[in-house]
Amino acid sequence: MPNSAYWFLGLSVSSILLLTYTLFHAKSTVRAIFLFLIMTQIAYMIETIIYIFGSSYTYLPGLLKNNAYYDSNMGALTSNLLVIPTAAIIIAVFEWRWKAIAALIVFIGVIEWVFVLLEIYKLNWWRIEYTAGGLVFYFSVAKLLYSRLLRPVNGMFHSLLLFLCIAPIMGTLHILPIMLFMNRSYDPSWFNDPAHDTTACASLYYIVSSCMIVAIMKLQQGHVWLKYCGIAVFILVLTLELVQTEMLTIHKWWDPWFYCLFPATVYLLLRPISTRLARGA
Known part of the structure; x- marks a missing residue:
């Protein structure tokens, strides 16, 4: 070292x-x-x-x-x-x-x-x-x-704080495996370095997926496990679309499983944050 x-x-x-x-x-x-x-x-x-x-x-x-x-x-x-x-x-x-x-x-x-x-x-x-x-x-x-x-928070401020609590977990879990295991790469062609491209694209990807989770948490209707499956399916469809357009290349067999399941699991485990913010932390 x-x-x-x-x-x-x-x-x-x-x-x-x-x-x-x-x-x-x-x-x-x-x-x-x-x-x-x-x-x-x-x-x-x-x-x-x-x-x-x-x-x-x-x-x-x-x-x-x-x-x-x-x-x-x-x-x-x-x-x-x-x-x-x-x-x-x-x-x-x-x-x-x-x-x-x-x-x-x-x-x-x-x-x-x-x-x-x-x-x-x-x-x-x-x-x-x-x-x-x-x-x-x-x-x-x-x-x-x-x-x-x-104090309790509600409305848009509640959504903002909920996003700020969820997003760092989503972002860290998204980029760390890529850095350590090279399991996927993004190619938006923004920079000369492929790793720079991947990092930049991943930084936008996790923000979008975090916003989606916040939106689903704010929905009052629907069963929890139905929402869990919905998040996993949404990420799967997004992954297939990115692969189809050659924006995303997957290098490890476990990559799609991990990236489809961990956002849904984050939603499942962090749902209490929404309630706690609403009544004051």
């Missing part, structure tokens, strides 16, 4: 330990978990714009030797699935004031600067100052949402 991998693994382990500690000490673990999911998806959406489609920077963790872009994605997951959402949870749960938040933003900026010096993180057009400015907005949203989650 290259030395760069230890830096990213160290950040990941530290974030997991801090997240566990924070959830353990939160007054409402459920509310803290909801906020973690929401802030993860907000980070994912920002990263989709600036990193995937904007090519703002490149991570060099050295965790995946067979594909440079997927290796960069592993670094992106360290940041957007663990480090940044965990920082947001700590700020919200422990009610940090802005002096402490400013110190944390500076600390994150120093880490980013050190990673650049170590040549395990490459800035293209992005600047560390942009990260600092973005974190001010990001942490402000975390504090507001954590307070708002105490």
Whole structure:
């Protein structure tokens, strides 16, 4: 394992330990978990714009030797699935004031600067100052949402929060197998690198499928298992259509089974989130 991998693994382990500690000490673990999911998806959406489609920077963790872009994605997951959402949870749960938040933003900026010096993180057009400015907005949203989650939500805001809770799970389960097992590839012909193409297309795919699950959760009529089967069939038809148009190539026999069943299973297991949001987390 290259030395760069230890830096990213160290950040990941530290974030997991801090997240566990924070959830353990939160007054409402459920509310803290909801906020973690929401802030993860907000980070994912920002990263989709600036990193995937904007090519703002490149991570060099050295965790995946067979594909440079997927290796960069592993670094992106360290940041957007663990480090940044965990920082947001700590700020919200422990009610940090802005002096402490400013110190944390500076600390994150120093880490980013050190990673650049170590040549395990490459800035293209992005600047560390942009990260600092973005974190001010990001942490402000975390504090507001954590307070708002105490009260019941309904209407479009309920749908939005439900989407933000479900989408990071859908997105992570969608892209991780592709990066680790090369089980499928998308070919929208947007970028020169096939892995970049696949990542970009997958980022839109999981958003669409997450919206579909939210819409089905909001339906009052229909049996749960009928909806479960409906989601699986919809994904199967979509998969066949993408294969037919040569937008999707499947490389592993288990791929269609996994991608048809896991969205339906996410719907089945996460249905209580909708009820909990409606009555206040």
